[in-house]
Amino acid sequence: MPICDILQAVLAFDEPSVKKIVRAEIEAETDPQTILNDGLITAMDEVGRLFSAGDLFVPEMLMAAQAMKAGLEVVMPLLVEGNPQGCGKVVIGTVKGDLHDIGKNLVAMMMKGAGFDVIDVGVDVDAVTFMEKAREHSAQVVAISALLTTTMAAMEETIRLFHETGTNAKIIVGGAPVTYAFAKKIQADGYAEDAPSAVELARKLVAG
């Protein structure tokens, strides 16, 4: 199994090559689970390591993730088990009254890149919608973003509704005015100051 080739193709953001290598492995009757684990996931782990070390930049990491996903799409239909990547599901949106979505989009993109199943519910999302979507998708994590100090209060409202209704998802918050202290005060399950740490946080929460 030419794992190095997959890693190299992933780091070159070369989707066609990743697909080609995966197809060649399938034809050579390599176990699809092995292709996934030893090839694609190993490559992605290395990408994550390079990113954490500062050797890979955000857009490069996203492109590498995209190349990895191209390979994933080839091998996935052959895997009998349900959701083998198992990274987790995240519902993400900006809080009621807030239309600023650049940060939210960034987090969504990076979470997708890291292998999460991301349900982006958009902007100006009220507490009830967050709750319904979390239930509908059985999301493990709900990520709420705010840019305005005036909309931060709505975060607390959303968390309260989740708690009152016993909705089973971890809520993480972020956005320029949000601080760790504020997140703690409103009883959020986590706070991340930027997109890469949001991904890390979601990983931790899903792992329990």
Place this chain on the structure above:
Amino acid sequence: MNQPILKGGLETDALKFLTDNDIAAIHRASMKVLANTGFQLDHTGLLERFQGQGVRVDMTNRRVFFDEDTIMAAVKTNPDTVTLCGRDDPERDIVLGGKRVYLGTGGTAVNVIDLSRVRRKTQAKDIAATARLVDALDNIHFFIIPCHPGDSSPENVDVNRFFNAMNNTTKPIMGGCLSLDGLERILRMAATVAGGQRRLEARPFIAFISSVVSPLTMDNQHAAMTVKAAEAGIPMAFSIAPIAGATAPITLAGTLTQMNAEALAAITVAQTVRPGTPSLYSAVPTVMDMRSASFLFGSVETGIMNAAAAQMAQFYGLPLYSTGGISDSKQPDQQAGYEKAFTAIMPALAGANFIHEAAGQLDSGMTISYAQYVIDNDINGCVMRSVRGLEVDEDALATEVINAVGPGGNYLGDMHTARRARTELYYPKAATRTAYDGWVASGSKDTWTRAEEVAAKLLDIHKTHGIAPEIIDRILESEPGIIQG
């Protein structure tokens, strides 16, 4: 971090303080000064040589009155490009001339703020350590020996300076000397390292700084050293450091006029000794603070004058030795940051070739700081990024990318962004660029502290290509006074 796009030698002439008329006016004024006031040259051999060429010389007062033809003939024989070589490493050569910009260190300090923030007298080991730091830092393109080896006996200072520089970096080296004897021994030592005098001349990895004392004087010792260096064929600059308001007129144009006269006179001396001597049009214009009579290296006027000097050098078609990235502040602080940024960016954007003093130096050149080399490497990176400016072509205009991403979209996940992320933006080593909480989480460190950490790490891990052990042994046989730092 690999950013090849910011290699030294990028070209620009974006900044022009002088109009063509201003340049012509300064040229005429300098010619008038040289013809009427003259240039003090305390060297009988040189005075006789000039007299023999028909130049008006006052032997009693030891003064040469250069005419424009003599000066311009020397400008003509001086190479328009001078290459300072990397020892065993042509990749590190710097090609001075035109509008190519390089930044590097300067000298000569006697104090150092080390990594424990103790301010003490410099020693041979500080030359070795700063050479290694410079060797590791991408945006410092050459190494002028930055400090005095206080632990060396006086007669061995020059060899200690050059040996420790050569043994710890392969970037081009330059420095001044205390004595003619020192210069001769350095030339022998460098020839040993090069594998012969001819090889040294073909690829000179050391260069010499002679001196003119403003106003308009070259003393006997520096005249003798200029003769020696010119005969040896190694590249040469001159420390020509008029202080506006003290050793030159307070007006910037007046200081430029005098400095231009001094720089051209120095080149004329070198060309007279040996036509074709690779010498640099040299500019170290400074200012005196009229409130206290303090000498200032890092004033904003220094930046303006060095930028103007670049225009003068380009006018003559001469390679330039200029000054920038320097500060009068006593420690790596805010004043150091802004003075260095101002005085580096101005000459750089004017296309100054060899901006020295642009790393490590504080306290008007009297003190160096290990951390400051790291901070200045970042400042120089910003400067080189500015020199590069922006490319306007189809890929950079990115209309297809804009179309693909569309209104409300996000460019972070586009291949165009990934492809150009490393080359379009400059990434400093020691700056804070995280959000507030991240800064707190990593220890709420200021620039100085972060730079110290980078410096400590580089000194710990960076490997340099030293002089071969058997050659070191040969050098030590004839130079037992060398202290290996």
